[in-house]
Amino acid sequence: MAQGDSVQKDLLERAAAVIPGGMYGHQSVGRLPDGYPQFFSRAEGARVWDADGKPYLDYMCGYGPNLLGYGHxxxxxxxxxxxxxxxxxxxxxxxxxxxxxxxxxxxxxxxxxxxxxxxxxxxxxxxxxxxxxxxxxxxxxxxxxxxxxxxxxxxxxxxxxxxxxxxxxxxxxxxxxxxxxxxxxxxxxxxxxxxxxxxxxxxxxxxxxxxxxxxxxxxxxxxxxxxxxxxxxxxxxxxxxxxxxxxxxxxxxxxxxxxxxxxxxxxxxxxxxxxxxxxxxxxxxxxxxxxxxxxxxxxxxxxxxxxxTDYLEHTVRLGQRLRDGLAERADAAGFGFRQTGPVQMPLFLFDDDRDQRFGFAWCSHMLDQGVYMHPWHNMFLCAAMTDADIDLTLDAAERAFTQLRKEAPTLGPVPKMQFLVA
Amino acid sequence: MAQGDSVQKDLLERAAAVIPGGMYGHQSVGRLPDGYPQFFSRAEGARVWDADGKPYLDYMCGYGPNLLGYGHxxxxxxxxxxxxxxxxxxxxxxxxxxxxxxxxxxxxxxxxxxxxxxxxxxxxxxxxxxxxxxxxxxxxxxxxxxxxxxxxxxxxxxxxxxxxxxxxxxxxxxxxxxxxxxxxxxxxxxxxxxxxxxxxxxxxxxxxxxxxxxxxxxxxxxxxxxxxxxxxxxxxxxxxxxxxxxxxxxxxxxxxxxxxxxxxxxxxxxxxxxxxxxxxxxxxxxxxxxxxxxxxxxxxxxxxxxxxTDYLEHTVRLGQRLRDGLAERADAAGFGFRQTGPVQMPLFLFDDDRDQRFGFAWCSHMLDQGVYMHPWHNMFLCAAMTDADIDLTLDAAERAFTQLRKEAPTLGPVPKMQFLVA
The missing domain is CATH 3.40.640.10 (Type I PLP-dependent aspartate aminotransferase-like (Major domain))
Structure with a gap:
């Protein structure tokens, strides 16, 4: 492939030809921040790899099916x-x-x-x-x-x-x-x-x-x-x-x-x-x-x-660590960051962010650091996640909050989320 | 298990406890002749084995999914x-x-x-x-x-x-x-x-x-x-x-x-x-x-x-052999035996048999001889079937027609098929 090309881009183009809209249903990235990978190539435990081989700690767990770890x-x-x-x-x-x-x-x-x-x-x-x-x-x-x-x-x-x-x-x-x-x-x-x-x-x-x-x-x-x-x-x-x-x-x-x-x-x-x-x-x-x-x-x-197994207690314990750690980091960066639902099925929304400009930007920064989170759908923890995964998530989140703090004044509304405001 | 017991019987009893009606949907044997196995244990090529290990040449092919052979x-x-x-x-x-x-x-x-x-x-x-x-x-x-x-x-x-x-x-x-x-x-x-x-x-x-x-x-x-x-x-x-x-x-x-x-x-x-x-x-x-x-x-x-592959031509050729052979044997036994639809997706109905007394009896005789056929739903041929399978089907059919000829005058209506007559 020429420079700048990627497997992802090639698949998106081919999909646009043979699948209506290029993709459909709940796994379409049409309402996710630009840059979210549509196609994946591999999964193991708590991780997915996109079509170009980049790994992510996956907090969507297939939108739920992954309870015990991919490829258990x-x-x-x-x-x-x-x-x-x-x-x-x-x-x-x-x-x-x-x-x-x-x-x-x-x-x-x-x-x-x-x-x-x-x-x-x-x-x-x-x-x-x-x-x-x-x-x-x-x-x-x-x-x-x-x-x-x-x-x-x-x-x-x-x-x-x-x-x-x-x-x-x-x-x-x-x-x-x-x-x-x-x-x-x-x-x-x-x-x-x-x-x-x-x-x-x-x-x-x-x-x-x-x-x-x-x-x-x-x-x-x-x-x-x-x-x-x-x-x-x-x-x-x-x-x-x-x-x-x-x-x-x-x-x-x-x-x-x-x-x-x-x-x-x-x-x-x-x-x-x-x-x-x-x-x-x-x-x-x-x-x-x-x-x-x-x-x-x-x-x-x-x-x-x-x-x-203790899969349930394990995901609750990790989920609580994640919730506490994120609350601390959001607070330090001065964001109202609402974490709702059970800790093992969390949803994160920023205060005063109906058009998702903060949510999209923060998730994009997490994605860049290899943590796949969703800006507006509940997420899932799975039994394959570890304390080290929570640690790396919190470190990534700290950087994402810091970056968001800097860029917040410059962020405009997210066009594809305008339907939420209308 | 005690004499007379079988894995099938055990499964039917256990299923009756935890599945409404014991089974549901198109694979329920509720509207098939008594003795049709509800539970299977194995499949390979054109054959299924029931829960007690009896093999059948399977003309249902899973009600369609088996095109190329089970476990291809x-x-x-x-x-x-x-x-x-x-x-x-x-x-x-x-x-x-x-x-x-x-x-x-x-x-x-x-x-x-x-x-x-x-x-x-x-x-x-x-x-x-x-x-x-x-x-x-x-x-x-x-x-x-x-x-x-x-x-x-x-x-x-x-x-x-x-x-x-x-x-x-x-x-x-x-x-x-x-x-x-x-x-x-x-x-x-x-x-x-x-x-x-x-x-x-x-x-x-x-x-x-x-x-x-x-x-x-x-x-x-x-x-x-x-x-x-x-x-x-x-x-x-x-x-x-x-x-x-x-x-x-x-x-x-x-x-x-x-x-x-x-x-x-x-x-x-x-x-x-x-x-x-x-x-x-x-x-x-x-x-x-x-x-x-x-x-x-x-x-x-x-x-x-x-x-x-030539799966299509193969199933058409075998289906035609089956159709011709069955027509000959039904005729010899003096039955009006209607074979309709494509030869590779056949349906068999006896003349003057709205209550299925002939259809049920004939299918039961086929089943006894290890050929799984359906009395009122279209069947399917698959690519794993062979000329030898057609031969054994025709031999079984000849015996089934002969037996049916003998017992025909004594057959009564099939209670579970009375809704067809009403």
């Missing part, structure tokens, strides 16, 4: 061993039963499991199961919460019709009055309340669930016969070795799972309480690869590691 | 090699661009590709792209055609609402008058016509597309600006090394793909013409594992084998 040896060994014998067949293998048994054994509210491929499959199946069980139509959802990218739930409505979202009523997360009003609006047609286990919406501060809000959601469902659904696709197993709301003592009727449940191998799940079993058996849902055995073998090993 | 060495080698380096990451790898380039290079109508996980993802994205492109809502679908299992298309409506299917107008496959009537009903709100490449509905004879019907669908779209979608998820690459309608010279605007495009590794695709690129770039669709690299590496190798 025993998870991948279980996967490959199963692949060599049987994977996508004319029916499932014993792995499906074993995985369901292991999952049900870990999730308090669950008596059964169904497996699928996308997180969206699991949330769609939850919706269908709730409607089949109740014979009702209305769903209560929190405004701004992400529950997938099918026509009924994709956050951007292009290509959908209003009827795709009929029977949806919106409340405000953690606002009991709005929840009560939504339930009143649904009346005797309430099928389900969807709840994210924490508020982990993009672009805004995260929030833990308010206990009274969660209990009220449970109470409404108990009183009306509606179904309480916790959508644990993103946060599942990052907050607890059970459904995330087990920590606050509120048990849903259904929970949806995905992302990290096989440490990056493609499988998601709907888990349910006994009284939903018949309804779940009565819906028709399926997919070409839903019964493949290798991701289930990987999932069984992942669940074993979740049960038997 | 070079496809799996490409997969594992990629898995060891990078799979589910924080972004795609070069494999995504290479796979899109290879796919677009093979499908005449396509200028771009998007990858996803389920066939249903690809058909849902086609629907959204068509609506985004046209700004219209109505879809024309052929009655009884399968286009996936999301709320808008699942063949069984439990858990869905009428609004999930608003804006759908139905015609009869290969019936031009009904197509014209549907288009008239849609008026100036027609977004898309969905077409299966062949009529491959369950329970009824298959049909090739009528050329005049396909041309009329194209013409309606040309006249109205609507989008012609060929849903090639099931038949793709089994009829042609291009979109299946390339054989009749009708090019769609969009085509959906899945099942065999990575020989069983989990990936599906939407391909589109240049004028749909902008609309496709404007919809928001995504999934946790859509950008994983290993299935794309497997897909690249699968496409290479599709281009460079």
């Amino acid at each position: 040896p025993s998870v991948n060994a279980a996967f490959v061993k199963q692949l060599e014998v049987a994977d996508t067949l004319t029916g499932p293998t014993a792995r499906m039963v074993e995985y369901a048994e292991a999952f049900v054994g870990m999730v308090s509210h669950a008596a059964w499991a169904m497996f699928c491929k996308n997180g969206t499959d699991a949330t769609s199946m939850a919706m269908m199961t709730a409607r089949a069980h109740t014979g009702r139509r209305k769903l209560i959802l929190a405004k701004g919460a992400y529950h997938g990218a099918a026509p009924w739930c994709t956050p951007q409505r292009t290509g959908t019709t209003p009827s795709d979202r009929e029977h949806q009523i919106f409340c405000v997360y953690n606002d009991i009055d709005s929840l009560n009003a939504a339930a009143a609006q649904a009346g005797d047609d309430l099928a389900a309340i969807f709840a994210a286990p924490i508020k982990h919406d993009a672009f805004v501060d995260q929030s833990d669930p308010d206990l009274a809000y969660a209990r009220r959601a449970r109470e409404i469902c108990d009183q009306t016969g509606a179904v309480l659904i916790v959508d644990d696709v993103r946060a599942g197993f990052r907050l607890a070795r059970d459904c995330s709301w087990s920590a606050i003592g509120v048990q849903p009727d259904l929970s949806s799972w995905g992302k990290c449940i096989a440490n990056g191998h493609p499988i998601s799940a709907l888990l349910g309480a006994e009284h939903l079993r018949k309804a779940a058996a009565g819906i028709y849902v399926t997919g070409s690869y839903w019964y493949q055995a290798a991701p289930m073998a990987a999932g069984i090993e992942t669940l074993r590691l979740i049960r038997e | 060495p070079s496809v799996n080698a490409a997969f594992v090699k990629q898995l060891e380096v990078a799979d589910t990451l924080t972004g795609p790898t070069a494999r995504m661009v290479e796979y899109a380039e290879a796919f677009v290079g093979m499908v005449s109508h396509a200028a771009w590709a998007m990858f996803c996980k389920n066939g249903t993802d690809a058909t849902s994205m086609a629907m959204m792209t068509a609506r985004a492109h046209t700004g219209r809502r109505k879809l024309i679908l052929a009655k009884g055609a399968y286009h996936g299992a999301a709320p808008w298309c699942t063949p069984q409506r439990t858990g869905t609402t009428p609004s999930d299917r608003e804006h759908q107008i139905f015609c009869v496959y290969n019936d031009i008058d009904s197509l014209n009537a549907a288009a008239a009903q849609a008026g100036d709100d027609l977004a898309a016509i969905f077409a299966a490449p062949i009529k491959h509905d369950a329970f009824v004879d298959q049909s090739d597309p009528d050329l005049a019907y396909a041309r009329r669908a194209r013409e309606i779209c040309d006249q109205t600006g609507a989008v012609l979608i060929v849903d090639d998820v099931r038949a793709g690459f089994r009829l042609a090394r291009d979109c299946s309608w390339s054989a009749i010279g009708v090019q769609p605007d969009l085509s959906s793909w899945g099942k065999c495009i990575a020989n069983g590794h989990p990936i599906s695709a939407l391909l589109g013409a240049e004028h749909l690129r902008k609309a496709a770039a404007g919809i928001y669709v995504t999934g946790s594992y859509w950008y994983q690299a290993a299935p794309m590496a497997a897909g690249i190798e699968t496409l290479r084998l599709i281009r460079e």
Whole structure:
């Protein structure tokens, strides 16, 4: 290649020719600072390498799937061993039963499991199961919460019709009055309340669930016969070795799972309480690869590691060190730097930065130093991260804050983030 | 285990405890003859082994994904090699661009590709792209055609609402008058016509597309600006090394793909013409594992084998031998035995057998002899099948027809198939 050329640039040009927009979906860098690599070449443990071979400590963890480390040896060994014998067949293998048994054994509210491929499959199946069980139509959802990218739930409505979202009523997360009003609006047609286990919406501060809000959601469902659904696709197993709301003592009727449940191998799940079993058996849902055995073998090993290792305590401890260290450094540099959500699933937003000029610049400085962070989506810690990784992150952050302090007066608005201000 | 017990029986009991209905979706044996194994343990080439180790020559090929043979060495080698380096990451790898380039290079109508996980993802994205492109809502679908299992298309409506299917107008496959009537009903709100490449509905004879019907669908779209979608998820690459309608010279605007495009590794695709690129770039669709690299590496190798081997001619030749041989043996035994659809994707139905008593009994006799066939869903031949496999199938069929002839007068209706008669 000529000087100035790069593999990344070549791939971007080729992608622009054969992929609409060059890339699509949540892994598009279209709404990230310029210079964020779109294409990667390698991953191991807590690190990814971009297409030109530059390594990054990766705080996105694949947007969630990487819980135990990229290319985890025993998870991948279980996967490959199963692949060599049987994977996508004319029916499932014993792995499906074993995985369901292991999952049900870990999730308090669950008596059964169904497996699928996308997180969206699991949330769609939850919706269908709730409607089949109740014979009702209305769903209560929190405004701004992400529950997938099918026509009924994709956050951007292009290509959908209003009827795709009929029977949806919106409340405000953690606002009991709005929840009560939504339930009143649904009346005797309430099928389900969807709840994210924490508020982990993009672009805004995260929030833990308010206990009274969660209990009220449970109470409404108990009183009306509606179904309480916790959508644990993103946060599942990052907050607890059970459904995330087990920590606050509120048990849903259904929970949806995905992302990290096989440490990056493609499988998601709907888990349910006994009284939903018949309804779940009565819906028709399926997919070409839903019964493949290798991701289930990987999932069984992942669940074993979740049960038997200190991955959770480890990521909480590192996350707390990161949070404390960043707070100190942001403060020293004179920035209001909000760190919200669980320490192992952090989101960082600068005060007075609605147009993301500080967030983008700071993340770009982190990226330059080999730390991949996201300016407006929650991040993830994984079990492969070490104290040394936190140290290098904090050192990089100190330099990034210093640089940002110098350049702050000169920074202009970020054109691609103007939609946040408008 | 005690005498009479089996691994299968044990798995069925355990599955009944932790999976709703014991199994769900298209690979459930609930609507197959008693004795069909639900759980498998191994697969290689054209064969699957059930949970107790009994081998079968498998004419279902995983319901389509197995095109080149189970556990294909070079496809799996490409997969594992990629898995060891990078799979589910924080972004795609070069494999995504290479796979899109290879796919677009093979499908005449396509200028771009998007990858996803389920066939249903690809058909849902086609629907959204068509609506985004046209700004219209109505879809024309052929009655009884399968286009996936999301709320808008699942063949069984439990858990869905009428609004999930608003804006759908139905015609009869290969019936031009009904197509014209549907288009008239849609008026100036027609977004898309969905077409299966062949009529491959369950329970009824298959049909090739009528050329005049396909041309009329194209013409309606040309006249109205609507989008012609060929849903090639099931038949793709089994009829042609291009979109299946390339054989009749009708090019769609969009085509959906899945099942065999990575020989069983989990990936599906939407391909589109240049004028749909902008609309496709404007919809928001995504999934946790859509950008994983290993299935794309497997897909690249699968496409290479599709281009460079005689897999297609081989399956057509074997399929013709099978069809001729079965016709001869059915005739000799005095059965009206309808073999419909392409020889490499056959469906067999007995005359005067709406309640499937002959179909079920004959398939059970085939199964007993180690040949896995389906009584009411189209089957698939794969490249790993041999002349010897056809020979053993025909020998088994001769015995099955003979046995059926003897027992025919004593056979009663099949209770689980009574819904077909009602």
